[in-house]
Amino acid sequence: MEFTIGLAAAIMGAALAVGLACAGSAIGIGIVGQTAAGVVSEDPDKFGPTLLLQSLPGTQGIYGLLIGFLILQRTGVLGGNIVEMTVHQGFAVLFAALPIAIVGLFSAIAQGKAAAAGVLLIAKRPEELGKGIIYAVMVETYAVLALLMSIMILFNIQF
Numbered sequence: 001m002e003f004t005i006g007l008a009a010a011i012m013g014a015a016l017a018v019g020l021a022c023a024g025s026a027i028g029i030g031i032v033g034q035t036a037a038g039v040v041s042e043d044p045d046k047f048g049p050t051l052l053l054q055s056l057p058g059t060q061g062i063y064g065l066l067i068g069f070l071i072l073q074r075t076g077v078l079g080g081n082i083v084e085m086t087v088h089q090g091f092a093v094l095f096a097a098l099p100i101a102i103v104g105l106f107s108a109i110a111q112g113k114a115a116a117a118g119v120l121l122i123a124k125r126p127e128e129l130g131k132g133i134i135y136a137v138m139v140e141t142y143a144v145l146a147l148l149m150s151i152m153i154l155f156n157i158q159f
Contacts, residue, residue, distance in 0.1 A: 024108030035119045053136060067147070067150045
């Protein structure tokens with residue numbers, strides 16, 4: 001099987017899903033980490049709760065990685081049995097990756113900001129950790145919806 005434009009487009013979709021969603025997660029985790037470091041410098045006992053909040057924006061990167069693996073598996077790149085695909089099919093796979101790529105990027109950053117606010121909340125009122133988590137998790141809803149849309153599109157492309 002030779003390398004085609006369709007396959008290149010599909011691989012580009014996998015790369016975008018992973019790259020953009022992971023970039024968003026890295027930025028979001030960094031935002032929370034900066035805030036958490038300040039809080040922990042004043043009260044080291046808050047390390048555990050702040051670490052929990054810091055981990056939340058990392059899920060978008062996991063979602064992007066999942067779509068990347070699914071694309072590579074469906075196209076046969078993983079396993080070495082590459083599927084013949086047209087340019088149209090390859091671009092369909094690329095477009096299937098875009099919901100989680102784009103939403104993963106922006107929602108992870110937004111979730112990082114919400115989680116950083118949660119860190120500030122528990123700095124003053126540690127008993128309110130649950131509320132801080134809920135604020136951050138609300139952003140996650142849209143990443144999950146984007147993940148589901150990417151999966152639905154991807155599994156409805158016929159090869």
